[in-house]
Amino acid sequence: MTVNDIKNYLEATVLCGEELLSHEVHTACGCDMMSDVLAFVKDQSVLLTGLCNPQVIRTAEMMDIVCVVFVRGKVPDQSVIELACERGIVLLSSKMGMFKACGILYEKGLRGGVNS
Amino acid sequence: MTDTIKLKYIVSPDDFTRAGEASSDVKGKLKKMGIPPEIVRKVAIAMYEGEINMVIHANGGTIDVEITPSEITMVLADTGPGIKDIEQAMQEGFSTAPDNVRSLGFGAGMGLPNMKKYSDEMDIQTQIGVGTTVTMKVYIK
Numbered sequence: 001m002t003v004n005d006i007k008n009y010l011e012a013t014v015l016c017g018e019e020l021l022s023h024e025v026h027t028a029c030g031c032d033m034m035s036d037v038l039a040f041v042k043d044q045s046v047l048l049t050g051l052c053n054p055q056v057i058r059t060a061e062m063m064d065i066v067c068v069v070f071v072r073g074k075v076p077d078q079s080v081i082e083l084a085c086e087r088g089i090v091l092l093s094s095k096m097g098m099f100k101a102c103g104i105l106y107e108k109g110l111r112g113g114v115n116s
Numbered sequence: 117m118t119d120t121i122k123l124k125y126i127v128s129p130d131d132f133t134r135a136g137e138a139s140s141d142v143k144g145k146l147k148k149m150g151i152p153p154e155i156v157r158k159v160a161i162a163m164y165e166g167e168i169n170m171v172i173h174a175n176g177g178t179i180d181v182e183i184t185p186s187e188i189t190m191v192l193a194d195t196g197p198g199i200k201d202i203e204q205a206m207q208e209g210f211s212t213a214p215d216n217v218r219s220l221g222f223g224a225g226m227g228l229p230n231m232k233k234y235s236d237e238m239d240i241q242t243q244i245g246v247g248t249t250v251t252m253k254v255y256i257k
Contacts, residue, residue, distance in 0.1 A: 035226035038161050039233070051221045055168075058136035059221075062143065062160040064153065087140075 010094040017090030042113030052076040129176035139164040198244040
């Protein structure tokens with residue numbers, strides 16, 4: 001699945017990283033606790049979250065997460081968007097709630113990573 | 117790479133928005149040196165959790181990073197309150213972080229367990245009222 005597929009499935013808007021939409025995504029994680037995200041390592045993941053602060057981008061950066069989806073229509077501050085741009089992380093915003101967004105991606109074949 | 121590289125960072129207190137800048141810088145430098153991505157990620161995550169801990173619990177502190185051809189050593193030193201019970205602090209889910217930290221996505225009680233998980237060696241020296249020094253090593257080879 002590509003980031004562009006995720007954008008389409010979740011009817012999301014692109015906040016940054018338009019040029020990176022062809023990147024492949026292998027696993028997903030839906031979480032608001034960043035420490036839990038950090039406990040889970042998988043390559044080329046997408047993170048779905050309702051949290052909008054700069055630490056979401058920092059966490060994504062440390063984990064080499066390729067795309068962050070903000071659920072429930074949330075849009076972070078411009079400074080957060082700029083940080084993601086600098087780090088080459090795609091940001092999407094979807095009006096869907098966390099449960100629905102995760103459910104759709106699961107149905108389309110995306111799976112969660114396992115703790116390594 | 118044959119030389120030893122030494123880096124020093126100051127983690128500012130109470131500035132949650134900037135927490136992670138040091139880890140981000142180290143991550144970028146290790147990547148540029150051509151260190152394997154899985155090693156870089158281990159260092160980045162372990163150091164980032166440590167950095168967040170320093171901001172949450174200890175009024176900031178200093179981080180010294182030493183990179184040799186065989187390992188990366190991170191020494192995180194603070195003059196915070198110290199850790200009362202290390203064994204308890206190492207348990208997943210145990211946290212003394214205030215509620216406002218939880219609303220920021222941290223304080224789940226995974227900080228120290230994650231630091232241990234992603235480092236190959238970890239040592240904690242702590243004294244109540246004096247501070248805490250955490251030393252972590254990640255092996256390159």
